[in-house]
Amino acid sequence: xxxxxxxxxxxxxxxxxxxxxxxxxxxxxxxxxxxxxxxxxxxxxxxxxxxxxxxxxxxxxxxxxxxxxxxxxxxxxxxxxxxxxxxxxxxxxxxxxxxxxxxxxxxxxxx
Amino acid sequence: xxxxxxxxxxxxxxxxxxxxxxxxxxxxxxxxxxxxxxxxxxxxxxxxxxxxxxxxxxxxxxxxxxxxxxxxxxxxxxxxxxxxxxxxxxxxxxxxxxxxxxxxxxxxxxxxxxx
Numbered sequence: 001x002x003x004x005x006x007x008x009x010x011x012x013x014x015x016x017x018x019x020x021x022x023x024x025x026x027x028x029x030x031x032x033x034x035x036x037x038x039x040x041x042x043x044x045x046x047x048x049x050x051x052x053x054x055x056x057x058x059x060x061x062x063x064x065x066x067x068x069x070x071x072x073x074x075x076x077x078x079x080x081x082x083x084x085x086x087x088x089x090x091x092x093x094x095x096x097x098x099x100x101x102x103x104x105x106x107x108x109x110x111x
Numbered sequence: 112x113x114x115x116x117x118x119x120x121x122x123x124x125x126x127x128x129x130x131x132x133x134x135x136x137x138x139x140x141x142x143x144x145x146x147x148x149x150x151x152x153x154x155x156x157x158x159x160x161x162x163x164x165x166x167x168x169x170x171x172x173x174x175x176x177x178x179x180x181x182x183x184x185x186x187x188x189x190x191x192x193x194x195x196x197x198x199x200x201x202x203x204x205x206x207x208x209x210x211x212x213x214x215x216x217x218x219x220x221x222x223x224x225x226x
Contacts, residue, residue, distance in 0.1 A: 033214065042202060043154065045214035088153050097167040099144070099215065101153035 004091050006102035014110050019076040021105035023089035031092055032072045033099065034063060038085040043101075046074075079109045113137075115218035117203050123224045124193045132188045132221045136205030144215060145178055145188050146202040154202055160186060161209070193225045 005024050013019050023032065031050045035043035047056055049065035049072060056063045062075040072089055086106045090099040116135040124130050136143050142161055146154035147170075156170040162183040171178070175193075180186040190197055200222050204215040 042217040042219050043204075043215075044217070048214065097159040097161075098156045098170070100156065101146075104153045 004089060004100055004102040006087075006089060006105050008105055009103065010106045010108070012108045012110060013079050015081060016078050019079050019083070019107055021074050021087050021089075021107075023072045023074075023091075023102050025070050025091055027070070029069050029091045032065060033090045033092070034072075034074055035088045035090060035101075036085050037088065037104075041085075043088060076107075079107070081109050081111055083107060084109050115203055115205050115216050117201075117218035117221050119221060120219060121222050121224075123226060126195060126225055127192050128225075129189065129191045130193055130223065132190075132201050132203075132223070134186045134188070134203030134205075134218060136184065136186070136203070137207075137216055138184075140205035140207050140216075142206040142209065142213070142215075143180055143186050144204045144206075145186070146204065147172075148200045148202055148220070150199075157188070157201075190223075193223075195225045198223055198225045 007022050011019055031048055033048045034046040036046055037043045047063045052069050053067045054065040060077045064073045074087055076083055086104040088104045089102040092099055118133045122130055144159050145157040147157055148154045158171055158178045159167040160180040163180050175191045177189045200220040202217055202220045204217045206213040206215045
């Protein structure tokens with residue numbers, strides 16, 4: 001099925017280190033959302049980005065939408081064990097009703 | 112209810128059996144989505160409802176899959192003659208408004224295992 005590329009697929013970090021996941025699309029997006037899914041859980045909405053070049057922050061999380069609206073990133077500063085989970089971007093193309101989820105980046109934080 | 116509720120949480124079906132998965136969205140939510148999530152993968156879109164209208168069913172993998180939302184609230188995803196490749200977690204999500212501008216709230220999912 002159709003999915004958005006995310007890199008890396010897996011990331012193991014020591015607690016306190018930073019983490020970044022990247023989401024890349026071949027098409028221009030109307031907006032993009034980010035979700036977090038804890039092991040055994042369901043996706044939980046984090047943020048939505050709409051404007052070209054937009055940057056939003058939530059405590060230690062920084063979300064960015066590319067200038068061309070074809071890529072996005074999520075950066076976590078000073079990771080904590082509570083950050084463990086899989087982070088998905090979800091893109092919405094203009095004219096469709098679908099959220100197309102990325103392949104996800106699975107983050108493991110070592111204490 | 113407070114969130115999106117799905118039932119059953121777990122379902123084991125023998126190959127060839129029909130199954131029905133239920134989703135109770137958040138009250139008042141216009142949009143409802145069904146997704147299929149295989150182990151280690153991201154959710155894959157199946158279908159979308161706006162109230163009772165099924166506006167997009169392009170993600171349904173075969174004609175064995177059927178979804179309905181007859182009164183614009185509860186939705187049912189039915190899978191006929193289940194196959195082993197249907198084994199996955201089926202996630203339902205709802206959102207308050209039109210899809211582009213609102214966040215989706217996901218249910219806990221139904222884990223379907225076809226044996």
